[in-house]
Amino acid sequence: MPLSEWFSKKKPKISGEYKAEKLDVPGSLWVKCYKCKETIYSKDLEKNLKVCPKCSYHFKLSGKERIAMLLDEASFSPYDISMRSKDFLNFFDTAKYEQRIRDYEAKTSLLDAVVTGEGTIKGKHVVVCAMDFSFMGGSMGSVVGEKITRAVEKAIGLKVPVIICSTSGGARMQESIMSLMQMAKTSGALAKLAEAKLPYISLLSDPTTGGVSASFAMLGDINIAEPGALIGFAGPRVIEQTIRQKLPPGFQRAEYLVDHGMVDFVVERSKLKDTLVKCLDWFGF
Amino acid sequence: MKEQTPLDPKNLLDFEKPVAELYKKVEALKKTAKTGDIDMGGELAAMEDRISKLKKDIFSTLTPNQIVSIARHPRRPTTLDYINLIFHDFVELHGDRCYGDDKAIIGGFAKLEDTHCMVMGHQKGKNTKENIERNFGSAHPEGYRKALRLMKMAEKFNRPIITFVDTMGAYPGLGAEERGQAEAIARNLRDMMQLSVPVIVIITGEGGSGGALGIAVGNRVLMLEYSIYSVISPEGCASILFRDAKRSAEAAENLKLTAKDHLKLGIIDEIVKEPSGGAHNDYRATAENIKASFLKHLEELKKLSPSDLLKDRYDKFRKMGQFEES
Numbered sequence: 001m002p003l004s005e006w007f008s009k010k011k012p013k014i015s016g017e018y019k020a021e022k023l024d025v026p027g028s029l030w031v032k033c034y035k036c037k038e039t040i041y042s043k044d045l046e047k048n049l050k051v052c053p054k055c056s057y058h059f060k061l062s063g064k065e066r067i068a069m070l071l072d073e074a075s076f077s078p079y080d081i082s083m084r085s086k087d088f089l090n091f092f093d094t095a096k097y098e099q100r101i102r103d104y105e106a107k108t109s110l111l112d113a114v115v116t117g118e119g120t121i122k123g124k125h126v127v128v129c130a131m132d133f134s135f136m137g138g139s140m141g142s143v144v145g146e147k148i149t150r151a152v153e154k155a156i157g158l159k160v161p162v163i164i165c166s167t168s169g170g171a172r173m174q175e176s177i178m179s180l181m182q183m184a185k186t187s188g189a190l191a192k193l194a195e196a197k198l199p200y201i202s203l204l205s206d207p208t209t210g211g212v213s214a215s216f217a218m219l220g221d222i223n224i225a226e227p228g229a230l231i232g233f234a235g236p237r238v239i240e241q242t243i244r245q246k247l248p249p250g251f252q253r254a255e256y257l258v259d260h261g262m263v264d265f266v267v268e269r270s271k272l273k274d275t276l277v278k279c280l281d282w283f284g285f
Numbered sequence: 286m287k288e289q290t291p292l293d294p295k296n297l298l299d300f301e302k303p304v305a306e307l308y309k310k311v312e313a314l315k316k317t318a319k320t321g322d323i324d325m326g327g328e329l330a331a332m333e334d335r336i337s338k339l340k341k342d343i344f345s346t347l348t349p350n351q352i353v354s355i356a357r358h359p360r361r362p363t364t365l366d367y368i369n370l371i372f373h374d375f376v377e378l379h380g381d382r383c384y385g386d387d388k389a390i391i392g393g394f395a396k397l398e399d400t401h402c403m404v405m406g407h408q409k410g411k412n413t414k415e416n417i418e419r420n421f422g423s424a425h426p427e428g429y430r431k432a433l434r435l436m437k438m439a440e441k442f443n444r445p446i447i448t449f450v451d452t453m454g455a456y457p458g459l460g461a462e463e464r465g466q467a468e469a470i471a472r473n474l475r476d477m478m479q480l481s482v483p484v485i486v487i488i489t490g491e492g493g494s495g496g497a498l499g500i501a502v503g504n505r506v507l508m509l510e511y512s513i514y515s516v517i518s519p520e521g522c523a524s525i526l527f528r529d530a531k532r533s534a535e536a537a538e539n540l541k542l543t544a545k546d547h548l549k550l551g552i553i554d555e556i557v558k559e560p561s562g563g564a565h566n567d568y569r570a571t572a573e574n575i576k577a578s579f580l581k582h583l584e585e586l587k588k589l590s591p592s593d594l595l596k597d598r599y600d601k602f603r604k605m606g607q608f609e610e611s
Contacts, residue, residue: 080610088607089541093526142606149603171494171516173526176540177552180494180516181605184502187474188599195479211516213467214455214495219475233466233495234457242457252462260463 033057049269058226058269060206062108063115063132066165070273071119071128078117079151085112085143089176097174100136108134112143113168116151118158122277124285127155130165131212138168140212141175145182148216152189152200161199161285162190163276166217169235170210183215190219199283201276204231204254204263222279223263224272225254231263296359296565300343300351304562307336340561347511350534352543353519355511356490357453360565362572364391364406364449367489370572371579372397372404380431384464387428389420389452390500392435397447397579403439405432405500406449409490422491423456426469429499433473436480445483445583448500453518455496470499477502478602483586483594485579487557488512488544489564504589504598505582506552508544509571510559514552515542552605554582 031042036055045052049069050059061069067076084105087098095103105111113135118127129151131138148164155162171179193200202220204213207230214233217223225231232252240247250256254266267275297305311332318325347355355361368375372395379386392405407424410416432448439446455466477484477500486503492514508514517525519533522540547553557578560570589597 082611084609086607086609089539091539093539142608146606146608173517173522173540175607176516177514177542177547177550178606180498181552181602183471183495183498184474184478184602185605187471188478188502188602191475191478192599194475209467211495214470214499215474216471218465218468218471231467232462233455233470234462238457239459239462243459245459247459251459260465262465262468 031059034059051269056227056268058206058228060133060167061130062134063110063113063130063165066130067115067117067119067128069269070130070163070165070276071121072123076117076119076128078115079154080116080147081111083111083143083147085141085175087174088178089174091174091176093174100174104135108132110135112147113138113140114144114147116147118154118160121163121273121280124277124280125158125160126280126285127151127158127160127162128165129163131167133167133169133207136172138166138212139170139172139179140168140182141172141179142182144168144172145179145185148186149189152186152193155198156193156196159196159198161201161280161283162193163201163203164216164220165203165205166208166212167205168208168210168212168217170212180211183211186216187219190216194221199280199285201279203272205229207231209233209235218262221283224275225257225263225266226272227254227266227268229254231257298351298354298358300347301562304336304340304343307332307339311336337561344561344563348534349513349537349540349543350519352511353513353533353537355563355565356513358563358565359411361451361490362564362568363411364408364451364489366568367406367449367572367575368395368404370568371576372402375404378431378435381427381434383427383430385427387420387425387431388418389422389424389456390428390432392432397576397583400583401444402447403435403444404447404449405435406489407452407497407500409451420456422452423454424452424496424499425456425458425461426464426466429455429469429473432500433476436477436484440480440482443482445485445586446480446503447485447579448487448503450486450488450492450497450501450514451490451512452493452496453491454493455499470495473499474502478598479595480598481591481594483583483589484598485582485586487575487578488514488553489575493518502598502602504586504594504601505554507555507557507575507578507582508547508553509557509564509575510544511563512544513542514544514547515540 033052035057038054085101091097114131116129202223205226257263375395377393391408395404407422409422410419484503485505486501487507519537520530522536523532524530544556560567564571
């Protein structure tokens with residue numbers, strides 16, 4: 001270590017359990033697994049549904065990747081493709097919200113944190129919503145709330161099941177109270193779906209917390225989690241600070257939630273599509 | 286119920302100090318008048334005038350951050366205070382029938398004049414001992430499940446539901462997570478949307494995020510004048526966005542968390558006025574204002590059929606959200 005580094009401030013390391021996953025750099029040939037540190041050829045990783053071939057760590061999927069993985073080829077037709085966020089509160093933190101939205105639009109070529117639409121899974125007609133963590137941490141503002149609500153309402157009209165794939169840090173602070181209200185709005189739409197006796201399958205992937213877990217993500221007729229996914233109401237750091245004690249190993253991870261009765265089962269990505277088909281079949285679709 | 290003295294010196298907010306100073310002077314004047322047997326009626330009346338004018342000035346120009354401090358005032362009336370002052374024949378009911386009884390959310394039968402209601406709300410304490418017992422008004426899943434149990438009972442017996450919201454948020458603890466805090470709140474949001482009886486909600490103090498919303502899906506959502514309602518606390522927001530919790534005043538401005546903001550945004554239906562000096566200085570007058578508002582809204586909602594009530598509530602939340610679309 002060079003002498004100069006002795007005096008540099010080091011950020012305290014967060015325990016490995018909660019380490020945030022950095023986004024993949026597109027176009028890079030080799031990817032390092034966040035869990036086992038194995039270097040993987042990116043094409044191999046993609047072929048393996050973005051699951052590490054060595055330790056089966058599940059990398060995050062974008063909304064588009066999720067839909068491509070779940071739906072029959074070319075069966076998807078998207079809803080509300082022009083809907084975008086608006087800075088109606090003139091929210092300013094270290095940057096203007098308006099600017100943040102445009103930056104994320106440029107960075108992700110998405111307009112917000114969810115892709116919605118309809119298509120088929122092995123011929124079964126479904127409405128699908130797939131969240132995207134890369135757009136402002138998958139946070140739910142007016143657009144996510146409205147798109148999901150509309151998608152659920154569409155499903156009621158079409159009389160088809162709904163599958164929502166969640167991944168989100170929670171409500172979007174920059175839309176303040178309006179993002180909180182999206183929780184009530186989306187849950188209300190799901191109440192109508194249930195009334196119409198149509199199934200809702202919630203897939204929870206890493207991470208699903210805050211306002212998203214405390215609304216639509218926990219309301220599935222069945223809740224399915226991806227291996228190792230962090231799922232909870234409050235984030236682990238907030239809990240640690242509140243109760244001032246170390247959290248047990250595996251706390252808030254998918255398998256822990258199965259043990260505590262919050263999700264029906266954990267399923268590996270390679271078996272997800274078949275599992276969904278089985279469930280849809282049982283529901284009578 | 287203790288009567289409130291004007292401006293309790295123990296919990297004086299910064300901006301209340303000039304008023305408290307004047308009160309002190311009034312007391313001194315009264316003393317002099319008494320001991321010297323002098324008629325100071327004119328001076329006293331002038332002082333009272335000055336006080337009410339000053340109060341009015343201060344309270345008409347409060348910053349969002351000052352409103353936050355009123356909403357969190359340790360002497361601010363709690364749900365039980367309001368229940369005792371507004372309703373009669375309160376019978377508290379306990380337990381979620383699954384795990385336990387959460388003292389951070391209370392509820393039960395009560396009568397609002399002639400109407401049998403189900404009332405419930407977050408319950409904060411007035412001192413440390415009470416606050417520990419009430420977990421500072423931060424509920425566990427049991428609290429939300431108890432609230433839902435009572436709401437479903439109200440629906441079964443066709444009684445309107447009134448909820449009081451005053452919490453910094455649902456409790457972020459280990460047990461709360463294990464027992465499904467997220468699920469409990471989510472279920473309440475969904476099931477409250479389907480209640481076929483009138484639901485009136487009032488935010489009386491802090492409306493802290495999902496923990497507040499968990500009992501706040503109503504046909505009418507009211508806010509006390511100096512209460513707050515927000516997706517995140519100003520401190521939480523500041524520590525995430527500015528990485529500095531001390532910049533909470535700025536965050537409070539940004540979050541637009543006051544009753545006035547929410548009325549403008551269409552989140553709430555009405556602002557219930559607080560007496561000059563805030564609810565903590567006059568419990569009775571605050572309760573009277575709330576009661577009048579409840580009676581008015583209940584009268585309107587009683588005219589709606591069960592299906593119209595459902596539609597009214599769904600439509601209310603359905604239209605919330607602002608976005609662009611081409």
